[in-house]
Amino acid sequence: MFLRFVVESLRRAPKRKAMTVAAVAMGSAVATAMLGVMLDVGDKVNRELRSVGANLIVTPKTLASPVEIAGVRAVPVGGAAYIPEDQIPKIKSIFWQLNITGFAPSLTSPSDVPVEGVWFHRRYRTPDGREQQTGIRDLSPAWQIEGRWIDDSDGAPVFDCMAGAAAARKLGLIVGSTAHLIGHDFIVAGILHSGGDEDDRVLVRLSVLQDLLHRPGQVESLQVGAITKPEDAFARKDPKRMSNTELERWNCTNYVSSIAHQINEVLPMAVARPVWRIADSEGRVLSRISGLMLLIALAALVSSGITVWSVMATTVLERRGEIAIMQATGAGDWLIASLFGAEVVMEGLAGGIAGALVGVELAAWVGRSVFRAGIGTPPILIPLVIVVAVLVALLGAAQPLQRSLAVPPALVLREGI
Amino acid sequence: MFWKFVVAAVKFRRRRLLLAFSSMTVAATLATTLFSIYSEIEGRVRGEFRGYGANLVIAPFSGLATVPLSAVAQAEHLGARASPLLLTTAILDEHPVVLAGLDFGRSQPFTTYWRVQGARTVSGDDCLAGTLAADRFNLAIGRAADLERHPCHVTGIVSTGGPEDNQLILPYDRVAARAQVFGVASLIAVRADGGRLAQVRDDLQSRLPGTDVRLIQAVVQTETAVVLKVRAAFFLLMLVILVITTLSVTSNFSELVLERSREIGILKAIGARERRIAALFVSESALLALLATAAGYIIGNFLAAEIARSIFGGVFTLSAAVPVLLFVGAVTLAVAIVATMLAAARIWRIEPALILRGD
Numbered sequence: 054m055f056l057r058f059v060v061e062s063l064r065r066a067p068k069r070k071a072m073t074v075a076a077v078a079m080g081s082a083v084a085t086a087m088l089g090v091m092l093d094v095g096d097k098v099n100r101e102l103r104s105v106g107a108n109l110i111v112t113p114k115t116l117a118s119p120v121e122i123a124g125v126r127a128v129p130v131g132g133a134a135y136i137p138e139d140q141i142p143k144i145k146s147i148f149w150q151l152n153i154t155g156f157a158p159s160l161t162s163p164s165d166v167p168v169e170g171v172w173f174h175r176r177y178r179t180p181d182g183r184e185q186q187t188g189i190r191d192l193s194p195a196w197q198i199e200g201r202w203i204d205d206s207d208g209a210p211v212f213d214c215m216a217g218a219a220a221a222r223k224l225g226l227i228v229g230s231t232a233h234l235i236g237h238d239f240i241v242a243g244i245l246h247s248g249g250d251e252d253d254r255v256l257v258r259l260s261v262l263q264d265l266l267h268r269p270g271q272v273e274s275l276q277v278g279a280i281t282k283p284e285d286a287f288a289r290k291d292p293k294r295m296s297n298t299e300l301e302r303w304n305c306t307n308y309v310s311s312i313a314h315q316i317n318e319v320l321p322m323a324v325a326r327p328v329w330r331i332a333d334s335e336g337r338v339l340s341r342i343s344g345l346m347l348l349i350a351l352a353a354l355v356s357s358g359i360t361v362w363s364v365m366a367t368t369v370l371e372r373r374g375e376i377a378i379m380q381a382t383g384a385g386d387w388l389i390a391s392l393f394g395a396e397v398v399m400e401g402l403a404g405g406i407a408g409a410l411v412g413v414e415l416a417a418w419v420g421r422s423v424f425r426a427g428i429g430t431p432p433i434l435i436p437l438v439i440v441v442a443v444l445v446a447l448l449g450a451a452q453p454l455q456r457s458l459a460v461p462p463a464l465v466l467r468e469g470i
Numbered sequence: 471m472f473w474k475f476v477v478a479a480v481k482f483r484r485r486r487l488l489l490a491f492s493s494m495t496v497a498a499t500l501a502t503t504l505f506s507i508y509s510e511i512e513g514r515v516r517g518e519f520r521g522y523g524a525n526l527v528i529a530p531f532s533g534l535a536t537v538p539l540s541a542v543a544q545a546e547h548l549g550a551r552a553s554p555l556l557l558t559t560a561i562l563d564e565h566p567v568v569l570a571g572l573d574f575g576r577s578q579p580f581t582t583y584w585r586v587q588g589a590r591t592v593s594g595d596d597c598l599a600g601t602l603a604a605d606r607f608n609l610a611i612g613r614a615a616d617l618e619r620h621p622c623h624v625t626g627i628v629s630t631g632g633p634e635d636n637q638l639i640l641p642y643d644r645v646a647a648r649a650q651v652f653g654v655a656s657l658i659a660v661r662a663d664g665g666r667l668a669q670v671r672d673d674l675q676s677r678l679p680g681t682d683v684r685l686i687q688a689v690v691q692t693e694t695a696v697v698l699k700v701r702a703a704f705f706l707l708m709l710v711i712l713v714i715t716t717l718s719v720t721s722n723f724s725e726l727v728l729e730r731s732r733e734i735g736i737l738k739a740i741g742a743r744e745r746r747i748a749a750l751f752v753s754e755s756a757l758l759a760l761l762a763t764a765a766g767y768i769i770g771n772f773l774a775a776e777i778a779r780s781i782f783g784g785v786f787t788l789s790a791a792v793p794v795l796l797f798v799g800a801v802t803l804a805v806a807i808v809a810t811m812l813a814a815a816r817i818w819r820i821e822p823a824l825i826l827r828g829d
Contacts, residue, residue: 076718083714087707094703098696105522105692110631195691219682223532248527248686328631333583334521341518342700344781348507349707352500356711360718363493367725415710423703 059395069368070400076364077404078411080357081442085412087353088438089430090419091346097424098342099280099335103154104194107276108331109313111136111144111323135160135271136323138259144277146180147315149307152280155191158272160262166220167254168234170262173205189256192278193247200228200243205258212261214239217252224255235265275323277316281309283336358445361404365397365449369457376454377462386458397450398443405442409435476754486729490722491758494802497715498766499773501798504708506774506789511701514782516664519693523580524659526550526671529682536654537681542576544677548670550662553577554655556645560617562607562638569617570637571645580659584634587611588626593641597622600635620648664693712801719802720809727751727813731820739822748814752807759806763799770798 063070113134141158144150159171172188179185190202203213214234216226221244226232232239234255245251263269282288288308292300303311309327316325379389413430420428457465519525528541536556545552556571572581574591584590588611592598599609604627607615614621615638622644628634646652662670667690675683737747775788 072721076721079714079717083710086710090703090707098700101696101699102692104695105688193688195688197687218684219529219532222682246684246687248684248690249688252529252682252684326629326631326635329583329585330521330523330630330632332631334519337521338515338518338696341515341781342696345507345511345700345704348777348781349504349704349711352504353707353711353714356496356500356715356718359493359496360714363489363718363722366489367721419703419706423699423706 055392055395058392059399062392062396063399069371073364073368073400074404074407077361077401077442077446078408079404080361080445081405081408081438082412082415083353083357083408084441085409085430085434085438086415086419087350088434089413089416089428091343091350092431092434093416093420093428094346095339095343096280097420097426097428098339100154101424102335102338103192103278103280105331105335106328107155107157107192107278108281108309108328108335109277109279109316109325110328111275111277111316111320111325113273114322114324135268135273136275136320138263138270138272140320140322141272141275142177142179143319144275144316145185147312147319148304149279149312149315150179152307152312154278154280155187156275156277157187157189157192158259158275159189160259160266160268160271160273161254162235162262162266164235166223166234168214168257168262169251169254170257170259172259173203173256175205175259176207189276192276193251195247196251197246198243199246200241203242203256203258205260210240211258212237212239213242213258215243215245215256216241217254217256218244218246219252220255235262237265277312277325279309279312280307281312281332281335282307283339284308284310284332361401361442361445362449365446366453369393369450369453373457373460373465376457377460377465380458380462381466389458390454393450393454394447397446401443401446402439404446405439408442409438412438472750472753475750476757486726487758490719490726491762493719493722494759494762494806495765495769497712497719497805498763498798498802499770500715500766501712501801502767502770502794503774503777504704504711505794505797506771506791507777508701508704508708509791509794510778510789511704512665512697514778515697515700516693517782519664519689519696520579520661521582522689522693523583524661525664525667525686525689525693526660526662526674527684527686528552528658528660528674528678529684530657531680531682534680536651536656537658537678539653539655541658541674541678541681542573542655545658545660545662545670545674548662548673550660550670551576551579552658552660553580554642554658556642556649556651556654557637557656558645558649560638560648562615562617565607567603567607567617568633568637569645569648570634570639571642572639573642579661583630585629586626588624590626592625592639595620595622595644596625597644598626598628598639599624600637600639601627601629602635603638620644664690664697716801716805719805720812723755723806723809724813726755727810727816731816732826734817734820735822735824735826738817738820739826744818747817748811751810751814751817755806755810756803759802760799763795763802766802767795767798 113136138158144153144156157172159169162168174186174188174190176184176186188205203215214232216224216232221227224232226241228241228244230241232241232255239257263271287303288310292303292314295303304315309332313325313327376389413435416430417427420426528537530537539554542552542554553576554573558569559566560569589596589598597615599615604610609615609624611624611627613624615624622638622640628639667685671683671685734747771788
């Protein structure tokens with residue numbers, strides 16, 4: 054009997070029911086999409102910010118790293134002033150290995166126009182045996198290139214070079230011309246404009262420079278790009294003074310300083326330091342953008358909540374006559390309330406499920422059209438949104454229902470309101 | 471007579487109208503808040519990129535070692551921030567070390583990311599030591615760095631992860647005196663407003679022959695990409711929110727017409743023309759929309775200012791932009807009128823006799 058009432062009611066006015074369901078669906082779609090985007094946008098912007106450059110620099114312990122401006126260099130002290138190139142892939146074995154988006158080892162020859170040997174987009178083997186590629190090209194996608202990047206895969210031409218814009222002007226180089234560097238001729242594959250130190254240098258393949266300088270397998274610095282969490286007060290604590298649980302929490306958070314600490318552990322001959330110019334600013338930019346997205350997600354939740362609420366309220370008000378008839382024929386308040394409640398729950402469920410599914414797509418669409426990468430909405434969000442949709446719908450229906458029940462049925466039926 | 475009807479209608483149906491009015495006000499508030507924030511996003515996010523330091527560098531043209539110090543004034547004249555850096559080498563404990571001369575009055579915006587123990591700026595015979603230089607030469611705060619001719623007094627240790635880590639940092643004048651140069655810098659860091667960066671660069675380049683004015687591509691391009699993407703994401707989401715709010719407001723306003731079939735019947739029975747009745751409803755909605763716009767605009771502006779303050783920091787500033795008011799007003803008015811008119815189409819179909827008979 055109870056069920057028949059509910060089903061009948063749904064069947065009798067399918068258009069109005071459809072509108073209610075659509076409103077709930079729309080509300081939950083927007084809420085799902087917003088939350089999905091909000092939860093993911095930090096990661097997306099973080100990846101975007103990686104194009105500013107490496108946020109970690111690793112230098113040999115014994116050698117204070119080469120001074121990089123105006124061609125002035127400090128003299129290396131001691132013999133072991135290098136990082137062995139074959140040890141470098143070890144940084145892909147740290148806890149936060151997946152957060153390391155790229156790295157580029159380099160060696161520099163001290164001359165009037167510095168020549169730097171780097172990995173451009175080099176294939177290497179990670180400690181667990183996978184083949185990957187990385188290099189300066191992945192770390193610095195913002196550089197403007199005339200000509201082309203150097204191909205440093207095995208078998209590609211060896212004596213190619215890329216000249217920084219200022220170095221090219223100084224040496225009179227253009228794309229395709231020949232540069233005489235460290236006693237050897239190089240073909241200029243490209244001219245690069247970075248605006249930074251690279252503009253004054255000539256870049257060659259790392260292995261070539263190692264051979265020419267008689268420093269096989271040696272690397273003087275390593276730039277690392279990592280996805281990090283903005284630093285908070287806890288991140289700035291000195292790890293040496295932490296308790297064990299604190300240290301564990303610190304290590305298991307991708308702060309730039311804990312990643313540096315982990316790199317130090319796998320490369321004991323080197324010192325990893327955060328590049329604060331990059332690391333500091335990206336934390337600030339990220340927290341602001343997360344704030345913006347939180348705001349818009351809240352706005353979305355409020356507006357979809359209000360939509361569901363007001364549609365429910367209107368539907369109940371419209372059906373005052375029905376309520377009065379039920380009351381007049383002897384139905385108790387609780388029976389009427391549960392009849393309406395069952396209806397609302399069914400509408401909320403239908404709308405919530407449809408909306409959550411549409412919302413996942415909507416989030417992915419926003420991701421694709423803005424960040425050129427889909428947004429994966431966490432699955433837990435879907436049941437959560439459905440439950441909340443049902444609750445909001447019930448709440449929206451509750452107050453007008455209560456008010457309608459309080460009006461004497463005779464009054465409603467006579468007035469026809 | 472016409473307005474008496476409208477005002478009386480408002481008076482008699484307070485509750486129903488209050489619902490329509492408050493839903494409209496919420497919509498207008500949301501629209502105002504989001505739109506104000508949206509119009510400020512670019513400036514605010516670009517502002518956050520200031521932390522990355524320079525986005526332009528004035529470097530010596532090939533073959534030269536220095537740039538004229540007058541370039542600083544030129545850049546400042548164009549509304550940019552500029553700070554000169556002078557580099558030279560000195561001998562400390564029989565090893566070469568790089569001395570960097572900074573104009574501490576100007577360098578502040580370019581060094582916000584420095585991690586410093588002790589003093590941040592120095593004057594006179596004091597100096598800052600980069601953390602690696604300090605390790606290598608055994609320097610600490612309070613010790614003297616025994617530079618040839620003039621020892622300097624270390625008052626701070628700087629850690630940046632950049633070239634500063636290997637340097638001793640002194641006031642510009644001291645380094646210039648040591649290097650025996652006058653009115654020149656090794657390079658000048660410039661921070662110009664991201665929106666008119668290209669123009670500043672071109673102006674500087676044409677005014678400063680013998681220099682190479684470079685865009686720091688990594689900073690410039692990342693800034694542009696992030697600003698554009700964040701703005702686009704915000705815009706899309708804002709649009710979705712406004713659409714759904716509009717729909718809920720629309721249903722409220724249609725309801726205002728639909729529930730009054732009986733009154734419409736009476737009006738028609740005593741000879742009112744349909745157009746006249748429709749105009750009655752439309753003006754009622756328009757009045758509501760205008761009131762809601764005013765209320766929503768006021769609340770929204772305070773909300774936007776408070777939100778901007780809590781996200782981006784700084785002081786509470788009311789912007790109250792006129793374009794936002796016009797936009798919000800136009801949209802709410804349009805929504806209210808369109809919703810009412812759609813529902814008002816029914817007026818023509820109502821048969822007074824049928825309605826009044828009580829069916």
